[in-house]
Amino acid sequence: MKIAVAGSSGRMGRTLIEAILASPDLNLSAALEVPGSPQLGRDAGEALGAACGVSISADYAAGVANSECLIDFTRPEGSLMHLAACLEAGTNMVIGTTGFSVEGKQRIADAAKRIAIVFAPNMAVGVNATFKLAQIAAKILGDAYDVEIIEAHHRHKVDAPSGTALKLGEVVAAALGRDLKACAVHGRVGDTGERDAKSIGFHSVRGGDIVGEHTVVFAGSGERVEVTVRSQSRMTYAVGALRAARFLKGKTVGLYDMQDVLGLR
Numbered sequence: 001m002k003i004a005v006a007g008s009s010g011r012m013g014r015t016l017i018e019a020i021l022a023s024p025d026l027n028l029s030a031a032l033e034v035p036g037s038p039q040l041g042r043d044a045g046e047a048l049g050a051a052c053g054v055s056i057s058a059d060y061a062a063g064v065a066n067s068e069c070l071i072d073f074t075r076p077e078g079s080l081m082h083l084a085a086c087l088e089a090g091t092n093m094v095i096g097t098t099g100f101s102v103e104g105k106q107r108i109a110d111a112a113k114r115i116a117i118v119f120a121p122n123m124a125v126g127v128n129a130t131f132k133l134a135q136i137a138a139k140i141l142g143d144a145y146d147v148e149i150i151e152a153h154h155r156h157k158v159d160a161p162s163g164t165a166l167k168l169g170e171v172v173a174a175a176l177g178r179d180l181k182a183c184a185v186h187g188r189v190g191d192t193g194e195r196d197a198k199s200i201g202f203h204s205v206r207g208g209d210i211v212g213e214h215t216v217v218f219a220g221s222g223e224r225v226e227v228t229v230r231s232q233s234r235m236t237y238a239v240g241a242l243r244a245a246r247f248l249k250g251k252t253v254g255l256y257d258m259q260d261v262l263g264l265r
Contacts, residue, residue, distance in 0.1 A: 098163025
């Protein structure tokens, strides 16, 4: 299966390329970067210490046209441009980018009527198992337990809360029959008054090289239940993204997420 990687010289891009090169059923068909990148023209495997024969290019149109799937962990504005190239070429897409606006998410949904897309805030298999565990816990514990979500990431992450934390909030809110937009509380400062029993709190930590940590706290009277996942390597995201790409093989249209990929519906 021929896979193209967007943002190929970034941290996640390099990890994806490493995972693809180690997979006997996959071929790196294109390593793509933004115009003007100092990495253009270099072998995509150079940073990994092993040349692979694929040069980093800014020609997204040609790159996706020569590929069965594009994997994109970049920024929303970039991902939407890459989406347009995939639509033009009829190439499927795995989108792990977070921070999209409502309009951006709608553009992805519209595009999925013409190509097949896996769009998920987190591609790691363990994280997606955590979504399911949080959903089950919320259904069992119900309104008697207060819900707080704590996430931590490296100092370079630019959006908060993380897409994974927001997805956890959506899953828990749905299980409890709540509207997340109405009940979400993002951090607390000053005289906030007593906690609203139906609120779901979000708290973001940024620092160092933390890859990603997420905890859903269900705090009741006399006990506390916590569901936690800690990502210790970006390779967990890459492995999940490749699983998503394989899931799309043979599909022509449709919008999917990792719950579909893992059969957790």
